[in-house]
Amino acid sequence: xxxxxxxxxxxxxxxxxxxxxxxxxxxxxxxxxxxxxxxxxxxxxxxxxxxxxxxxxxxxxxxxxxxxxxxxxxxxxxxxxxxxxxxxxxxxxxxxxxxxxxxxxxxxxxxxxxxxxxxxxxxxxxxxxxxxxxxxxxxxxxxxxxxxxxxxxxxx
Numbered sequence: 001x002x003x004x005x006x007x008x009x010x011x012x013x014x015x016x017x018x019x020x021x022x023x024x025x026x027x028x029x030x031x032x033x034x035x036x037x038x039x040x041x042x043x044x045x046x047x048x049x050x051x052x053x054x055x056x057x058x059x060x061x062x063x064x065x066x067x068x069x070x071x072x073x074x075x076x077x078x079x080x081x082x083x084x085x086x087x088x089x090x091x092x093x094x095x096x097x098x099x100x101x102x103x104x105x106x107x108x109x110x111x112x113x114x115x116x117x118x119x120x121x122x123x124x125x126x127x128x129x130x131x132x133x134x135x136x137x138x139x140x141x142x143x144x145x146x147x148x149x150x151x152x153x154x155x156x
Contacts, residue, residue, distance in 0.1 A: 027046040027098070027100060027103055028046065029044075029046055029047070029079050029098060029100060030074065030079065030100055032072050032079065033071075033072050033073065033074045033079060034071050034072065035071060035072055036069045036070070036071055036072070037066060037069050037072055037081035037082075037083065038069070041072075041081070042063055042066060042081075046098070046103060047081075047098065050098060050103055050104065050105035051063075051096060051105050051107065053105075053121075054105050054106070054107060054119050054120070054121060055107065055119055058119075058155075062094050062096075062107065062109060063094075064085070065083050065084060065085050065092055065093060065094040065109065066081075066083030066094065067083060067084065067085055067086040068083060068084050068085075068086050068089055069081070069082065069083040070082055070083075073132065074100075074132075075097070075130075075131045075132030075135055076130075076131050076132065077099060077100045077101055078097040078098060078099055078100065078130045078131065078132040078133075079097065079098050079100060079132070080095060080096070080097045080132035080133065080135075080136060081095065081096055082094065082095035082096075082136055083095075090113060091110065091111075091112055091113030092109075092110065092111065092112070092113075093109065093110040093140065094107065094108070094109040094110075095107065095108055095109075095133060095136040095137075096108075096133070097129075097130040097132040097133040097136075099130065104121070104122070106118075106119065106120040106122075106123075106129055106130050106133050107119040107120075107133070108129075108133055108136065108137055110140055110150075114149075114150065114151060115150065115151050115152075115153055116137060116140070116141075116150045116151070116152045116153070117153050117155060118137075118152060118153065118154050118155065119155045119156075120154070120155075120156070121156055124154045124156075126152070
Protein backbone atom coordinates (compact mmCIF):
# COMPACT_ATOMS: atom_id res chain seq x y z
CA UNK A 1 0.00 0.00 0.00
CA UNK A 2 2.84 2.37 0.87
CA UNK A 3 4.57 1.67 -2.49
CA UNK A 4 1.40 2.56 -4.35
CA UNK A 5 1.11 5.83 -2.42
CA UNK A 6 4.76 6.72 -3.20
CA UNK A 7 4.24 5.93 -6.86
CA UNK A 8 1.10 8.09 -7.02
CA UNK A 9 2.86 10.94 -5.21
CA UNK A 10 5.80 10.73 -7.62
CA UNK A 11 3.46 10.70 -10.63
CA UNK A 12 1.58 13.72 -9.27
CA UNK A 13 4.85 15.59 -8.75
CA UNK A 14 5.94 14.85 -12.32
CA UNK A 15 2.61 16.01 -13.73
CA UNK A 16 2.82 19.21 -11.68
CA UNK A 17 6.34 19.88 -12.96
CA UNK A 18 5.28 19.30 -16.58
CA UNK A 19 2.30 21.63 -16.12
CA UNK A 20 4.55 24.32 -14.62
CA UNK A 21 6.96 24.07 -17.56
CA UNK A 22 4.09 24.31 -20.05
CA UNK A 23 2.70 27.33 -18.21
CA UNK A 24 6.12 29.03 -18.22
CA UNK A 25 6.28 28.64 -22.02
CA UNK A 26 2.89 30.28 -22.50
CA UNK A 27 3.90 33.77 -23.56
CA UNK A 28 0.35 35.09 -23.23
CA UNK A 29 0.65 36.91 -26.54
CA UNK A 30 -2.35 35.21 -28.13
CA UNK A 31 -4.67 37.44 -26.07
CA UNK A 32 -3.43 40.42 -28.13
CA UNK A 33 -4.65 39.02 -31.46
CA UNK A 34 -7.03 41.52 -33.02
CA UNK A 35 -5.66 44.41 -30.95
CA UNK A 36 -3.32 47.12 -32.17
CA UNK A 37 0.40 46.75 -31.41
CA UNK A 38 0.69 49.86 -29.24
CA UNK A 39 3.71 50.95 -27.18
CA UNK A 40 2.52 48.90 -24.21
CA UNK A 41 2.41 45.74 -26.33
CA UNK A 42 5.80 46.49 -27.92
CA UNK A 43 7.36 46.88 -24.48
CA UNK A 44 6.15 43.50 -23.17
CA UNK A 45 9.17 41.31 -22.30
CA UNK A 46 7.83 38.52 -24.57
CA UNK A 47 7.89 41.00 -27.48
CA UNK A 48 10.68 43.45 -26.67
CA UNK A 49 13.34 40.94 -25.54
CA UNK A 50 13.34 38.65 -28.62
CA UNK A 51 13.24 41.70 -30.90
CA UNK A 52 16.12 43.30 -29.00
CA UNK A 53 18.19 40.11 -29.33
CA UNK A 54 17.37 39.92 -33.03
CA UNK A 55 17.76 43.56 -34.03
CA UNK A 56 20.34 44.83 -31.55
CA UNK A 57 21.03 48.53 -32.10
CA UNK A 58 18.49 48.61 -34.97
CA UNK A 59 15.61 48.01 -32.54
CA UNK A 60 14.59 51.65 -31.96
CA UNK A 61 14.60 52.51 -35.67
CA UNK A 62 12.53 49.39 -36.33
CA UNK A 63 9.96 50.18 -33.63
CA UNK A 64 9.76 53.84 -34.69
CA UNK A 65 7.99 52.62 -37.82
CA UNK A 66 4.98 51.53 -35.74
CA UNK A 67 3.25 54.93 -36.04
CA UNK A 68 0.31 53.65 -38.10
CA UNK A 69 -0.60 50.09 -37.17
CA UNK A 70 -3.02 47.34 -38.07
CA UNK A 71 -4.43 44.74 -35.66
CA UNK A 72 -2.19 41.89 -34.61
CA UNK A 73 -2.82 38.75 -36.63
CA UNK A 74 -2.14 35.07 -36.08
CA UNK A 75 -0.77 32.84 -38.82
CA UNK A 76 -0.21 29.28 -37.71
CA UNK A 77 1.48 29.44 -34.30
CA UNK A 78 2.92 32.92 -34.92
CA UNK A 79 1.56 36.31 -34.07
CA UNK A 80 2.29 39.01 -36.63
CA UNK A 81 2.40 42.74 -35.95
CA UNK A 82 2.95 45.44 -38.55
CA UNK A 83 3.26 49.18 -38.77
CA UNK A 84 4.45 52.00 -40.96
CA UNK A 85 5.68 55.58 -40.75
CA UNK A 86 2.89 58.14 -40.84
CA UNK A 87 2.74 59.92 -44.23
CA UNK A 88 5.35 57.48 -45.66
CA UNK A 89 3.55 54.16 -45.41
CA UNK A 90 4.28 53.24 -49.01
CA UNK A 91 8.04 53.34 -48.45
CA UNK A 92 8.69 52.77 -44.72
CA UNK A 93 7.06 49.72 -43.16
CA UNK A 94 7.96 47.02 -40.62
CA UNK A 95 6.56 43.73 -39.40
CA UNK A 96 7.59 40.96 -37.07
CA UNK A 97 6.46 37.47 -36.19
CA UNK A 98 6.88 35.77 -32.82
CA UNK A 99 6.40 32.04 -32.43
CA UNK A 100 3.85 31.48 -29.65
CA UNK A 101 5.53 28.21 -28.62
CA UNK A 102 9.22 29.15 -28.62
CA UNK A 103 9.20 32.95 -28.42
CA UNK A 104 11.55 33.14 -31.42
CA UNK A 105 11.24 36.30 -33.50
CA UNK A 106 11.82 37.17 -37.14
CA UNK A 107 11.32 40.63 -38.61
CA UNK A 108 11.32 42.54 -41.89
CA UNK A 109 11.21 46.15 -42.94
CA UNK A 110 10.61 47.95 -46.18
CA UNK A 111 13.18 50.74 -46.39
CA UNK A 112 12.99 53.71 -48.77
CA UNK A 113 10.56 51.68 -50.85
CA UNK A 114 13.54 49.86 -52.38
CA UNK A 115 14.93 47.42 -49.83
CA UNK A 116 13.32 44.57 -47.99
CA UNK A 117 15.51 44.05 -44.93
CA UNK A 118 14.96 40.66 -43.32
CA UNK A 119 16.15 39.86 -39.80
CA UNK A 120 16.37 36.26 -38.66
CA UNK A 121 18.80 34.31 -36.47
CA UNK A 122 18.00 31.03 -38.19
CA UNK A 123 17.57 31.61 -41.92
CA UNK A 124 18.84 33.43 -44.95
CA UNK A 125 16.05 32.11 -47.14
CA UNK A 126 12.61 33.58 -47.78
CA UNK A 127 11.10 30.08 -47.86
CA UNK A 128 12.31 29.35 -44.32
CA UNK A 129 10.83 32.48 -42.73
CA UNK A 130 7.75 32.16 -40.50
CA UNK A 131 4.54 31.94 -42.56
CA UNK A 132 3.12 35.19 -41.20
CA UNK A 133 6.22 37.15 -42.15
CA UNK A 134 6.26 35.54 -45.61
CA UNK A 135 2.62 36.57 -46.07
CA UNK A 136 3.43 40.17 -45.05
CA UNK A 137 6.38 40.33 -47.46
CA UNK A 138 4.31 38.80 -50.27
CA UNK A 139 1.53 41.31 -49.73
CA UNK A 140 4.08 44.13 -50.04
CA UNK A 141 5.63 42.77 -53.21
CA UNK A 142 2.27 42.24 -54.90
CA UNK A 143 0.78 45.68 -54.13
CA UNK A 144 2.54 47.65 -56.82
CA UNK A 145 4.65 46.75 -59.87
CA UNK A 146 7.70 48.69 -58.63
CA UNK A 147 7.84 46.48 -55.52
CA UNK A 148 8.81 43.60 -57.80
CA UNK A 149 12.24 45.22 -58.07
CA UNK A 150 12.87 45.20 -54.33
CA UNK A 151 16.35 44.28 -53.22
CA UNK A 152 16.28 41.70 -50.42
CA UNK A 153 18.91 42.07 -47.71
CA UNK A 154 19.32 39.49 -44.93
CA UNK A 155 20.69 40.32 -41.47
CA UNK A 156 21.45 37.99 -38.57
